[in-house]
Amino acid sequence: MPSELVRVTVDTLAFAVQQGSLEVLLVKRKNEPFKSFWGLPGGFLLEEDESLEAAATRELYDETNVSNVYLEQLYTFGDKGRDPRGRIITASYLALLRQEGLELRASADASGLAWWPVNELPPLAFDHQRIITYGYQRLKYKIEYSPAAFKLLPEKFTLRDLQMVYEAILGRTVDNRNFRKKFLGSGVLQELNETSQEGSYRPARLYCFSEQDFEKLPDRPVFVF
């Protein structure tokens, strides 16, 4: 039983919503291959016994200074020709980031680090466009049957903030009144005794999401609009 050795990388597709736009975190490459192209943060598996998710976490931290994020495996790409250096398999991960408190910092082997709107991406290195397309689709499904959207929001948020996340991801507007009704009736929102003073009009009530309360619900709510 011959066991060929393989080079394995991890790549992380990190999303955040800012001002109603769904954005992807990209790194500008300083070295070949794909020098000066933008790509996903990621890199090779290192030490013996480093798990895939640990490698994704490490690379994301090294290349962007982002830590403590939600990570979920997307898909593993191993097609011939996806990397000019030969067969390199990559395990891709999805990360969902809260905008608040991020302090981006590029690593030494990057010439840039920036958020890009998911619908206005530059030409990308490797098959990273494919990974983004795949992960974007996954995210669209995910917010419909899981509370993933809350991972993109600060701890306290208004119903409007929540709706903007859904609209940014779905790429369309949803009916404001039906949106409220469904979320308020689902039992996943905890009403706070605070209001937000964002605009200069009527302040909106703040809510928070409780993972524990969510788990206790008799059956899983669905958030389709």
Added chain:
Amino acid sequence: MPSELVRVTVDTLAFAVQQGSLEVLLVKRKNEPFKSFWGLPGGFLLEEDESLEAAATRELYDETNVSNVYLEQLYTFGDKGRDPRGRIITASYLALLRQEGLELRASADASGLAWWPVNELPPLAFDHQRIITYGYQRLKYKIEYSPAAFKLLPEKFTLRDLQMVYEAILGRTVDNRNFRKKFLGSGVLQELNETSQEGSYRPARLYCFSEQDFEKLPDRPVFVF
């Protein structure tokens, strides 16, 4: 940028439905590690530039003689300790098999090859129980929003056959009349001018599924019962 080399395997979780029972195809291992344990058909990535799916197809053929099947990537496991030989990453695949025309044949390095009911599995090698649990869950979701169930049926089948596939996978009975209504109204079934003479009572009409017709539907049907 040091690039550690990694051993990579593929493992395939093959399902079939027989007599109303959802079964998993397992191989009894002749060699260490986990000698004489049952496990999923699979093995190491070989030649340079063999894709993951190609390797899964090859291993499934070599170890079970099964070919021409639907394959879909499940998840890639790379935890420390999942293989006693050290860090070995495995990409797992889901296969859906039609019972008809299968000619199982074990390879030389197996001491057994058999179908096992998904709910009565023996102790399994590596983390294969985890892969099965994961893939079983995926299959449950999959038949609700895709025509995956048809991949487990012969080309011509009765509504009863179809319902038995759903019940075997969901692990519960569903209302016969609502089941018929939803499928007949969904537009995915093509009625044939033939009947099935299975039992010794009233013959049932045969249907077939057309992938092309399915694609043409205005919106995707959902098969939740």
Added chain:
DNA sequence: AACTTTAACGTACAAATAACGTTATCTTGC
């Protein structure tokens, strides 16, 4: 106090779901 803007609540019809009942068609056995 009137105006503007966002927040929050409410209503009506259509569609889908879920839980049932009934009729039809075949084989078997008398």
Added chain:
DNA sequence: GCAAGATAACGTTATTTGTACGTTAAAGTT
């Protein structure tokens, strides 16, 4: 040939959910 038994196939109703709207409330601004 006909009743019995079993599966196939069609139908009905109440309830829930979805969808498309209209209305009122509360803040700041002028």
